[in-house]
Amino acid sequence: MxxxxxxxxxxxxxxxxxxxxxxxxxxxxxxxxxxxxxxxxxxxxxxxxxxxxxxxxxxxxxxxxxxxxxxxxxxxxxxxxxxxxDATRYVDVIIDKQLKWRNHLQHLESKMTRRISLLRYLAKSAQEPNQKTMINIFKAIARPVMAYVYPALLTANDKVWDRLSSWV
Incomplete structure (x- = not known):
């Protein structure tokens, strides 16, 4: 190469x-x-x-x-x-021509919603959910979704960051 x-x-x-x-x-x-x-x-x-x-x-x-x-x-x-x-995807980051990140945020929300729902299900179905275990599961299945695209979102405005921070 x-x-x-x-x-x-x-x-x-x-x-x-x-x-x-x-x-x-x-x-x-x-x-x-x-x-x-x-x-x-x-x-x-x-x-x-x-x-x-x-x-x-x-x-x-x-x-x-x-x-x-x-x-x-x-x-x-x-x-x-x-x-x-008007928009394209590169390595799972959706980039639009105005760099507004709206499409990408919707994509992230969809991925995060499924993962958070799984965590809720696991917490409800366990007789005594272990907090450490739940945090480790979150770190394994949800946090990477956010961390993976973090560098691409550095140009995002405050509204985008407010929405992202509400998920965690």
């Missing part, structure tokens, strides 16, 4: 790769994204790795989210045009 020719910001996690860049113009942005994508495609071919354009997603972050552009940002992976999305 050390010879990947990406001259842009990127992160690798298992078989997932994320690329990002910034620009003052949309035309320049498309070009700045396409160049590392082409280089990555070429690298994959040389190592006989198969890309899946159908799994490739793109999300543009911009200052004026309501402004409509004549020529939106588009890139191609193996001759497949990748159109911008």
């Amino acid at each position: 050390n010879d990947i020719p990406l001259h842009t910001e990127h992160v690798l996690f298992a078989d997932d790769t994320a690329l990002w860049t910034s620009s003052n113009t949309l035309t320049s942005l498309s070009q700045r994204l396409q160049q590392p994508i082409d280089a990555f495609e070429s690298w994959c071919k040389s190592w006989k790795l198969k890309l899946k354009p159908t799994k490739t997603e793109m999300i543009p972050f911009r200052l004026h989210t309501r402004k409509k552009y004549k020529h939106p940002v588009e890139t191609k992976v193996e001759n497949t045009t990748i159109k911008p999305l």
Whole structure:
């Protein structure tokens, strides 16, 4: 993996790769994204790795989210045009184009609700629930859900943090 020719910001996690860049113009942005994508495609071919354009997603972050552009940002992976999305998931973190975290919080709430319900069931069904055991179960099944995405939520506003803290 050390010879990947990406001259842009990127992160690798298992078989997932994320690329990002910034620009003052949309035309320049498309070009700045396409160049590392082409280089990555070429690298994959040389190592006989198969890309899946159908799994490739793109999300543009911009200052004026309501402004409509004549020529939106588009890139191609193996001759497949990748159109911008309003939200995407990367390593179980849902990122929306405004970085509001609303979709991700709903996803987290769903996961946490199931886990907390399991804890309640276990506490009710035990004749004498052991507090230490319940805390250990919480640490094992609920806390990792929150801790896993903690770095991604560092940009979240106070409302998001208030909702998160109400779960624990």
